[in-house]
Amino acid sequence: MDDSLPAVDPDVAATAADIAEMEIRGAATIADAAAEALAKQAERSEAASPKEFRRQLRAAAKTLYETRPTAVSLPNALRYVLRGMSGETVSELRASTIARAEEFQVDLAQAQSKLGEIGSNRLRDGDVVMTHCHSTDALSCLEAAVEDGKEIEAIVKETRPRKQGHITARQLRELGVPVTLVVDNAARRYLDRADHVLVGADSIAADGSVINKVGTSGLAVNARERGVPVMVAAQTIKLHPDTMTGHTVEIEMRAEREVVSDEERADIAGEQSDDGLTVENPAFDVTPPRYVDAIVTERGQFPPESIVILMRELFGETTGEPWAP
Numbered sequence: 315m316d317d318s319l320p321a322v323d324p325d326v327a328a329t330a331a332d333i334a335e336m337e338i339r340g341a342a343t344i345a346d347a348a349a350e351a352l353a354k355q356a357e358r359s360e361a362a363s364p365k366e367f368r369r370q371l372r373a374a375a376k377t378l379y380e381t382r383p384t385a386v387s388l389p390n391a392l393r394y395v396l397r398g399m400s401g402e403t404v405s406e407l408r409a410s411t412i413a414r415a416e417e418f419q420v421d422l423a424q425a426q427s428k429l430g431e432i433g434s435n436r437l438r439d440g441d442v443v444m445t446h447c448h449s450t451d452a453l454s455c456l457e458a459a460v461e462d463g464k465e466i467e468a469i470v471k472e473t474r475p476r477k478q479g480h481i482t483a484r485q486l487r488e489l490g491v492p493v494t495l496v497v498d499n500a501a502r503r504y505l506d507r508a509d510h511v512l513v514g515a516d517s518i519a520a521d522g523s524v525i526n527k528v529g530t531s532g533l534a535v536n537a538r539e540r541g542v543p544v545m546v547a548a549q550t551i552k553l554h555p556d557t558m559t560g561h562t563v564e565i566e567m568r569a570e571r572e573v574v575s576d577e578e579r580a581d582i583a584g585e586q587s588d589d590g591l592t593v594e595n596p597a598f599d600v601t602p603p604r605y606v607d608a609i610v611t612e613r614g615q616f617p618p619e620s621i622v623i624l625m626r627e628l629f630g631e632t633t634g635e636p637w638a639p
């Protein structure tokens with residue numbers, strides 16, 4: 315990767331900023347926006363040569379890649395689109411990149427609805443489902459169950475610090491699902507009423523570990539203790555190919571202001587200097603495979619320990635940065 319990459323299209327820069335600020339969020343939505351941004355870069359390119367065009371697309375991919383580190387759907391999307399960039403002229407390169415990005419977006423939407431149908435088969439009429447954070451893959455399972463005529467109830471965890479459970483609660487109410495919204499600390503008590511825990515994923519590692527919004531692992535351990543099955547809804551774009559070769563998944567640390575305001579921080583510090591006060595805000599955690607009952611993908615449902623077989627089939631030995639040849 316050379317250091318002197320060209321400037322990116324303003325829309326690509328805006329998409330990258332929105333992903334970093336979580337205006338665009340959720341692993342699948344991020345992947346969709348990244349593919350769209352690459353298509354835009356291709357469409358607007360005024361490159362004088364194929365070499366220059368490729369450099370512009372690499373720059374756009376790098377800008378998008380550097381926004382958030384944990385959801386592998388982002389590099390997987392970039393890699394997929396860049397690998398479809400082919401041709402001898404700028405106009406051929408442009409057309410192939412745009413077509414590939416569109417194909418990616420169509421496949422992504424289809425995969426989510428297929429996954430939803432498969433996941434909904436695990437849900438029975440009258441079931442109560444506990445959710446954590448907001449996942450479009452998890453919602454797809456609930457939507458399919460409702461469309462099948464099943465009466466589903468939801469216990470929705472608030473999901474501090476950003477309260478993304480509120481988005482889930484709103485969307486479930488739009489589907490007509492009765493919702494009980496609880497603070498995260500109440501989850502164990504309400505597991506007694508739940509038939510399933512249903513969460514999404516930002517990345518799935520080769521050993522079947524699930525990397526998802528912080529709080530997932532504690533919920534899964536409690537669910538196991540209470541005998542409530544844990545179902546993870548994750549399209550195959552969430553499979554992290556680098557983990558097949560021993561790489562670990564970076565956990566994003568976000569700003570402390572998401573946890574405490576400046577005022578609250580000053581209040582805690584009181585008369586003391588605040589040198590000794592540390593606020594940490596990891597966005598994700600890792601749930602070991604033994605606490606997960608099923609990973610539901612558009613290719614079927616898998617016990618977590620066998621997900622590596624699907625990962626190898628879909629990604630081969632792919633590793634490294636998305637723009638690597």
Ligand SMILES: O=P(O)(O)OC[C@H]1O[C@H](OP(=O)(O)O)[C@H](O)[C@@H]1O
Nearest residue numbers: 339340341342449450451514515527
């Ligand atoms: O792809 P879908 O299922 O929509 O979301 C998957 C996961 O992405 C989200 O991360 P964030 O809100 O971007 O930090 C949540 O952790 C959610 O479970």
